[in-house]
Amino acid sequence: MNNANRVLDAVVDELVDALIAALGPGGVLSGDALHSDYTHDETLTAEPVLPLAVVLPTSTVQVSNVMKIADEFEIPVVLRGSGTGLSGGAKPVENGVVMAFEKMASIVEVDEINRTAVVEPGVTLDQLNDAIAPKGLVYPVFPGESTATIGGNIGTNAGGMRAITYGVTRHHVLGLEVVLADGRVIRTGGKIVKSSSGYDITQLMIGSEGTLGVVTQATLKLQPIRPFVSTLLAPFSSLDEAASAVQHVLCGGVTPLMLEYLDAITMSGITSIAGIDLGVSDNIRARAVAYLIVALESSHEDRLEDDTETVATQLSEDGALEVYVLPRPAGTQLIQAREKAFFAAKAAGADDLVDTVVPRSEIFDYMTAVSTLADTQGAFVAGCGHVGDGNVHLSVFQPDPEKRGELLRAIFETAMSIGGAISGEHGIGTEKQKYFLELEHPVKLDLMRKIKSVFDPKCILGPERLVDPPT
Ligand SMILES: Cc1cc2nc3c(=O)[nH]c(=O)nc-3n(C[C@H](O)[C@H](O)[C@H](O)COP(=O)(O)OP(=O)(O)OC[C@H]3O[C@@H](n4cnc5c(N)ncnc54)[C@H](O)[C@@H]3O)c2cc1C
Numbered sequence: 001m002n003n004a005n006r007v008l009d010a011v012v013d014e015l016v017d018a019l020i021a022a023l024g025p026g027g028v029l030s031g032d033a034l035h036s037d038y039t040h041d042e043t044l045t046a047e048p049v050l051p052l053a054v055v056l057p058t059s060t061v062q063v064s065n066v067m068k069i070a071d072e073f074e075i076p077v078v079l080r081g082s083g084t085g086l087s088g089g090a091k092p093v094e095n096g097v098v099m100a101f102e103k104m105a106s107i108v109e110v111d112e113i114n115r116t117a118v119v120e121p122g123v124t125l126d127q128l129n130d131a132i133a134p135k136g137l138v139y140p141v142f143p144g145e146s147t148a149t150i151g152g153n154i155g156t157n158a159g160g161m162r163a164i165t166y167g168v169t170r171h172h173v174l175g176l177e178v179v180l181a182d183g184r185v186i187r188t189g190g191k192i193v194k195s196s197s198g199y200d201i202t203q204l205m206i207g208s209e210g211t212l213g214v215v216t217q218a219t220l221k222l223q224p225i226r227p228f229v230s231t232l233l234a235p236f237s238s239l240d241e242a243a244s245a246v247q248h249v250l251c252g253g254v255t256p257l258m259l260e261y262l263d264a265i266t267m268s269g270i271t272s273i274a275g276i277d278l279g280v281s282d283n284i285r286a287r288a289v290a291y292l293i294v295a296l297e298s299s300h301e302d303r304l305e306d307d308t309e310t311v312a313t314q315l316s317e318d319g320a321l322e323v324y325v326l327p328r329p330a331g332t333q334l335i336q337a338r339e340k341a342f343f344a345a346k347a348a349g350a351d352d353l354v355d356t357v358v359p360r361s362e363i364f365d366y367m368t369a370v371s372t373l374a375d376t377q378g379a380f381v382a383g384c385g386h387v388g389d390g391n392v393h394l395s396v397f398q399p400d401p402e403k404r405g406e407l408l409r410a411i412f413e414t415a416m417s418i419g420g421a422i423s424g425e426h427g428i429g430t431e432k433q434k435y436f437l438e439l440e441h442p443v444k445l446d447l448m449r450k451i452k453s454v455f456d457p458k459c460i461l462g463p464e465r466l467v468d469p470p471t
Contacts, residue, residue, distance in 0.1 A: 012052055015073050019055055019097070022065040027103075029054040038098050041085040042342070045352055045431050051078070051092035058103045060177060060185060060216040066099060067214065067460070068183035076463045079210035081152025082124065084145040086342070086353060087429030089155060089209045093464055099214065101151050107131050108217065114191045115222045116174060121151025121215050128220075137222040140166040143425065144339035151215050157207030159425035161258040161295075161335070164388035166223065168425065170206045177217035178205060181456035191219055204451070209427050211462040212455040226297040228304040229257070231331025232312060233278060234320035235288035241319035242290040243364035246387055248314045249294060250360065254307045258295035259388030260338055261363075266384045266395075267291045269344035274337035278330060284321045292320075292387070293334060341384050345395035350382075351404055352396040354432075356415040357424030360390035367392060369414055374398075377407040391424035408432075412439055430465045437469060 019028045029035070030053040039048035052075070057063045070077045076096030083090050092098045101122030108118040110132055117139065119128060125146040128139050141153060143160035152158070154176070159168040166172075175189030178201075188202040189195065205213055236242040242261065249259060262270070267288075271278065280288075294311055298304035312323045326334060345353060358366045367383060370392075374381040379398035385391050394411070398404040412422045412435045422428065428436045437445065448467045452459070464470045 011073070015069070015075060016053055018069045018073070019053060019066065022069060023055055023057060023062055027056050027058065027062065029056070037083060038080065038100065039092060041083045041088060041090040043086055043088045043091070043429070043431050044346060044350060046088040046091050049092045049094055051094070051096055051098045054098045054100055056100055056103045060179060063099070063179045063214050063216050064183045064185055066097075067179055067181060070097065070460050071182045071458065074458055074460070077460055078462055079151070079155065079214060081121065081149030081155065082145075082147050084148045085152060085156060085427065085429065086355070087156070087209075087423065087427040088431040089427050089429035089462070089465060090152070091430050091465075096463070101149060104216065105149075110135060110137070110222075111191065112137070115224075116191045117220045117222055119150050119218055119220060121149060121154075121218065123150050124148065125150070125153070132222060133225065136225050138225045139172065139220055140223045141169050141172055144342065150218055150220070154206050154215050154218060155208070155210050156425065156427040159386065159389065159391065161260060161338070161386055163386060164259055165255055165257050170203060172221045173202060173206055173218055174221055175219035176202050176205055176215055178213035179216055180213050181458065181460045185216075189219065207427070209429060209462060209466050211452060211466050211468070213461070224299075226299045228299070228301050229295060229297045229328070229331070230304055230308045231326045231334060232294045232296075232308065232315065233280075233324040233326055233334065234292045234294070234315040235280060235284055235322060236290045236292070236320055237287045238319070239290055239364050239368065242292055245292060245315050245318035245320065246363070247361065248318050249311055250388065252310065252314050254296065254310050256294045256311070256388060257297045258293065258335070259386075260293040260384065261387035262291045262293070262338065262341070262384040263382055264288050264290065265382045266341055266344065269348060270337040270341050271334075273344050273347065274333060274340070276330065276333045276337060278324060278326065278334065280322070280324070287321060293338060295331070295335065338384070341393070345382065348395070350395035350397055351399055352408065354394045354396065354408060354411060355391060355424050355426045356394070356411060356420055356422060357389065357391045358415050358418055358420035360388065362418050362420070363387055363390050363392060366415065366418065366420070370394065370411055373407060373410045373414065377403045379403065379407050386424070389424065390420070409435055409438070428466050430470075433465060433469070436466070
């Protein structure tokens, strides 16, 4: 061991000692105690990275103390919820610490009158919804992975299938408690539905991917549960017909809870993995190139029946080969299978996943353009997406990293040229950063870097992702 390594080891020992003094021995994992789960998120392209240590704070005070230590040692800190992210946002850095929130997972308060919940960042979507369902309430942001945490959802501005009706995470966070990179604590917003009182720091934090501050508490807006739900499945033999059906449904007077698109390959993948038979005949399956899933919800059973009939008629008029109104268990199974489409793509050997967003009127033309781009790089692209929001999820099959990189660049550039963005909900993280830095407007990047340096001048929080280039 040379001198430099000895000095480094001594500094790491000193750091771990300081962290243990702040959190107690159970609050710091290092060496053999580091579980491999902490070395990655669910991103297909990112190599696992072993951090120096993982810290598990139990309170805001502990988070603040860790950030003061990180500030003093100038050690990077990467924040981690459940690690279900798909952009490398929670991927550790080698010479840094991971802060995870499994010990900060309390629901502090549910206020039925204000319809709000105050939660710690490690609360998962499942935990929150299980706790509030008996009160007739729901936190309506449903990204496909309900083991994800509120902290992670805020980090990525998570969306999901219900965004068409309810919006995304940023529409449901009313206030935050945030620990800054130097350990200071601020509170933003609260149980108030509006405020015109200066720059909106709550909104700035949402989608900042753990690079501006540590969310230690969130005040969330809840909704009443609408108990009646129906699910329609409509196969189409052409993309054009599916496209006009989407416009028809969106403008037809009934706002769907979900409006999802799946190409025939993705549909066959998710139903066979989930083992569901939806009663689609072989003949229709052979002719279908695209499927739409429309979910509707209502507080009144008879209104739901009317809405279901209206939407079924719209789908038929636009050329659906058949319209299936699924019985509730089959509808639920189909939605759950769609939520897990990522795992079907992974099992099929997808090399990357993109979640570009375009204006929803452009989505099918955009997908046709993407197919042509894929052909030029000898790649195969399978797709599904939250079509009601213009959010396309593409599984990209091209093992050659150079060709795949060219393809992704072209896919993003095409989306941006029609008013879209690189990511609709997964974030930029480490894995889409090179495209973001290349394609985003330089003045916007400059402003974002200045914001980062105001919040975190030493670049302690989440380095080498989003606007901070890799060293
Ligand atoms: C099968 C599957 C389906 C999915 N479907 C969807 C979908 O439909 N829509 C969607 O939006 N996403 C989807 N995702 C992606 C993922 O679930 C979301 O990105 C989710 O928000 C990540 O939450 P997490 O707790 O796992 O966070 P992580 O992956 O651990 O972290 C995500 C980001 O948040 C930051 N972060 C974590 N905690 C905090 C904190 N306390 N303060 C500040 N920043 C923090 C991290 O640093 C990181 O940048 C899916 C993932 C899978 C595996």
